[in-house]
Amino acid sequence: MARVSRKNNIKAEISSQTTYKAGLYARLSVEDLRKKESDSIGTQMSLLRQFAVEQPDMELISEYEDTDQTGTNFNRPGFNRMLDDIREGRINCIIVKDLSRFGRNHIETGNYLERVFPFLGVRFVSVSDNYDSLTASSEDGLVIPLKNLINEVYAKDISKKVCSQYEMKRKRGDFCGSFAPYGYIKEGNTLVVDDKTAEVVRRIFRLVIEGYSDSAIARFLNDEGVPKSKSKYWYKSAIKRITENTAYLGRLEQGKYRTDLMNGSVRVNKSPELWVVVNDTHPPIIDHDTFEAVRKIRQNRKQAYNDAVVKANRPASSKNILKGIMYCADCGRPMLRHKVVRADGSVDYCFLCATYEENCKDDCTKKSFWESELLPMLYSLINSQLQTLTDVQKIIENVRKQANYVKKVDTTEESISKLKSRLSRITALRSSLYENFKAGVLSKDEYMQRKATCELEYKELTGELERFEAQEKQNAALLSQNKWAVAFNTFSAGKELSRELLISLIERIEVDSNSDVSITLKYRDEYQALIKMYKMEVSA
Numbered sequence: 001m002a003r004v005s006r007k008n009n010i011k012a013e014i015s016s017q018t019t020y021k022a023g024l025y026a027r028l029s030v031e032d033l034r035k036k037e038s039d040s041i042g043t044q045m046s047l048l049r050q051f052a053v054e055q056p057d058m059e060l061i062s063e064y065e066d067t068d069q070t071g072t073n074f075n076r077p078g079f080n081r082m083l084d085d086i087r088e089g090r091i092n093c094i095i096v097k098d099l100s101r102f103g104r105n106h107i108e109t110g111n112y113l114e115r116v117f118p119f120l121g122v123r124f125v126s127v128s129d130n131y132d133s134l135t136a137s138s139e140d141g142l143v144i145p146l147k148n149l150i151n152e153v154y155a156k157d158i159s160k161k162v163c164s165q166y167e168m169k170r171k172r173g174d175f176c177g178s179f180a181p182y183g184y185i186k187e188g189n190t191l192v193v194d195d196k197t198a199e200v201v202r203r204i205f206r207l208v209i210e211g212y213s214d215s216a217i218a219r220f221l222n223d224e225g226v227p228k229s230k231s232k233y234w235y236k237s238a239i240k241r242i243t244e245n246t247a248y249l250g251r252l253e254q255g256k257y258r259t260d261l262m263n264g265s266v267r268v269n270k271s272p273e274l275w276v277v278v279n280d281t282h283p284p285i286i287d288h289d290t291f292e293a294v295r296k297i298r299q300n301r302k303q304a305y306n307d308a309v310v311k312a313n314r315p316a317s318s319k320n321i322l323k324g325i326m327y328c329a330d331c332g333r334p335m336l337r338h339k340v341v342r343a344d345g346s347v348d349y350c351f352l353c354a355t356y357e358e359n360c361k362d363d364c365t366k367k368s369f370w371e372s373e374l375l376p377m378l379y380s381l382i383n384s385q386l387q388t389l390t391d392v393q394k395i396i397e398n399v400r401k402q403a404n405y406v407k408k409v410d411t412t413e414e415s416i417s418k419l420k421s422r423l424s425r426i427t428a429l430r431s432s433l434y435e436n437f438k439a440g441v442l443s444k445d446e447y448m449q450r451k452a453t454c455e456l457e458y459k460e461l462t463g464e465l466e467r468f469e470a471q472e473k474q475n476a477a478l479l480s481q482n483k484w485a486v487a488f489n490t491f492s493a494g495k496e497l498s499r500e501l502l503i504s505l506i507e508r509i510e511v512d513s514n515s516d517v518s519i520t521l522k523y524r525d526e527y528q529a530l531i532k533m534y535k536m537e538v539s540a
């Protein structure tokens with residue numbers, strides 16, 4: 001039985017005032033990603049949800065989020081969806097954690113806060129800034145939050161100045177990296193040779209010249225327990241990087257990348273003529289002839305490989321569409337994708353545990369899984385989910401179209417209005433009882449007895465009303481707002497597996513040593529909610 005009386009009356013009272021339809025907006029910036037989980041979407045959202053729930057005049061309608069976008073760019077999918085919902089009247093209140101979540105560009109942010117939102121009649125709340133457009137007076141309302149944004153702008157100017165200072169330092173031949181290359185130690189603005197590790201660098205060059213492969217060299221170093229500065233083990237990629245680093249010649253090549261803040265903080269490669277190259281900035285570890293010899297060996301190896309590929313008429317490698325979602329179930333490292341050319345010339349790829357394959361057999365166990373087996377599995381999984389979605393949508397729609405469903409909706413509506421009129425009659429009756437008791441028409445016992453009957457009936461009716469109303473609401477809201485349905489709806493059944501499709505639907509794939517694959521799909525809760533609703537509809 002649902003609980004009644006006072007609480008319900010209060011609710012009814014409030015809902016007769018303006019109730020704001022609230023949307024929560026959270027953003028994870030590139031800066032956050034660097035700082036790891038400190039201010040994750042999850043933390044922001046739970047704070048916002050808690051805030052929204054505590055507001056008597058707000059109803060939480062929708063949540064929007066953007067990941068990996070800089071605030072300097074207003075082109076954000078979650079943000080755009082939020083604007084659409086505002087324009088279509090689905091929400092009229094936005095809640096953010098702080099203004100920096102909303103955007104770092106103070107002109108744009110100011111434009112939204114001062115012009116766009118007031119014009120659209122949108123209430124804007126920034127929880128950490130203690131700002132609420134409803135209560136803020138137009139004079140001082142924005143001063144404090146905008147001040148914060150202007151501070152950010154200053155911070156940006158400073159970073160620009162730092163950038164040009166770096167440019168100067170680079171041209172002077174100062175070392176500007178945070179970490180010295182292996183074999184050196186950073187001392188102030190210059191590199192000095194670290195005798196111990198410099199010897200390892202010389203040995204690596206020697207071993208390449210003696211004909212060892214990068215993985216063989218990595219294995220030697222791991223077997224001997226030669227310490228590596230940043231990671232625990234030597235990998236073949238580290239060997240390659242070292243033998244290609246011109247810093248060992250006493251030369252600094254800097255300013256190879258620029259960070260494109262306006263386009264989401266991506267690192268863009270500069271063309272070599274824009275690099276800042278200064279010779280003889282620090283003592284060399286490798287002489288020019290050795291370095292050149294190693295470069296030639298690499299070049300020849302690459303050529304030989306390419307020739308072999310051409311000669312064997314091998315097909316070119318395909319792109320790894322599972323990049324970033326394939327993991328080893330035991331060590332958690334991303335899996336290697338190893339190309340295998342079969343005797344018949346066909347190409348397949350094998351996913352292997354990187355920890356096990358790259359020389360560290362004690363740290364994990366052997367695993368392998370063929371891409372040619374995995375992709376059909378994923379395809380059928382996604383297709384079956386798509387099929388489910390189609391079924392769910394069809395059935396829900398069919399049920400709604402059917403005469404008895406319409407009748408059911410009608411009955412629900414009818415029941416609700418009947419219950420409401422009965423409730424108001426009882427309220428009237430209850431007050432007339434008291435009048436009659438006061439006027440002496442009813443004795444105290446009669447009054448108490450009739451009053452109790454009244455209360456009981458009131459309680460039952462309110463409970464029933466609550467149930468009907470909840471049902472009505474749930475039916476209306478669920479399908480159109482279901483994230484799972486929305487994500488799947490952008491793809492149609494039978495479509496080819498694309499990376500776009502995979503990363504939008506699959507969170508993670510893990511392979512264990514029994515070659516069992518576990519696939520974690522995104523939007524699991526939303527899927528469950530929809531299935532639950534579907535079952536309710538079917539059984540009703």
Ligand SMILES: [Zn+2]
Pocket residue numbers: 328329330331332333353354355356364365
């Ligand atoms: Zn592993």
